[in-house]
Amino acid sequence: MSTPMWPEDSGTLSYHSRRALVQLLKGPMVTAQEHPQVWQAVVSDEEALRSCLHNVFLDLVLDEDAGIAFPRPAAGGQDVDTGEGKRAPMPKVLRTETLTHWDTLIILHLRQELALSAPGERVIVDRGELRDQVLLYRPDRERDESKLSRRFDAAFRRMVDYSLVRPTETEERFEVSPALRQIFDAATVEGVRAEYERFRVTEDDEDSADEGK
Known part of the structure; x- marks a missing residue:
């Protein structure tokens, strides 16, 4: 004591x-x-x-x-x-945050980068490259680039606030927190990723149908 x-x-x-x-x-x-x-x-x-x-x-x-x-x-x-x-029921103690569409997409890509790395290896991502990957899943056929950029910027700032990424000595490059391995296991990531892939295919099909009219 x-x-x-x-x-x-x-x-x-x-x-x-x-x-x-x-x-x-x-x-x-x-x-x-x-x-x-x-x-x-x-x-x-x-x-x-x-x-x-x-x-x-x-x-x-x-x-x-x-x-x-x-x-x-x-x-x-x-x-x-x-x-x-x-x-x-187990009482809820920790504060929880509801992830937005953009939060989820960023986390999926960060988690994927961790999955491709060796244990103990630092994982560094380029913010611009991450943005390009995330915008492949733009919802509702959104084409307003300034609005998309604002939403991505806000979501990325939340990743920094949550300590899921942190700045490195190089501008616009960030280190991914290994905590993501523990927070989002492989099964969860694959399930969410499958849903987003279905979403993107559906959007592409709808675009093709509109162009054929």
Whole structure:
């Protein structure tokens, strides 16, 4: 048990581990590169932090090779055993964000880049090239380039805010967070990608039909 930090303190974590717990709950993630002291506390006190997160229905995802840690709903967010012979919904603790069409497309392409890389390899993407790939899936036959650019820019800024990409020393080039491997598994990515491929084929068919009239 740690030394009390104020008269009524009954906590059991050290100062640095408490800071780590706060950072994990604030999100979106702790990284060895950006939060070295907090990261060290996560690694050294992993068992105690995992237990604390379990108390609030969360699990700890820790990838030491990638240098990332973040919380996510325990047991996949499924119903839990109350200990009274009943099951109950797991309370939602973390703030959730609804992904837009453009958010989803960007994440799909970032996740694909990770899938093509070797474990531990830095994955760098060019913002302009990413934009060109994403705009292949423009919805509703949208042709307003300025509107498309604004939507892409807003979605890409969210990726930076979510810590899913971060700037590199080269302008317009960004490093993809390896956390995407943990957040979106291969099965999820393939399912979403299949839906978008069907969407694009449908759009192309409709365009061809219109041109034939």
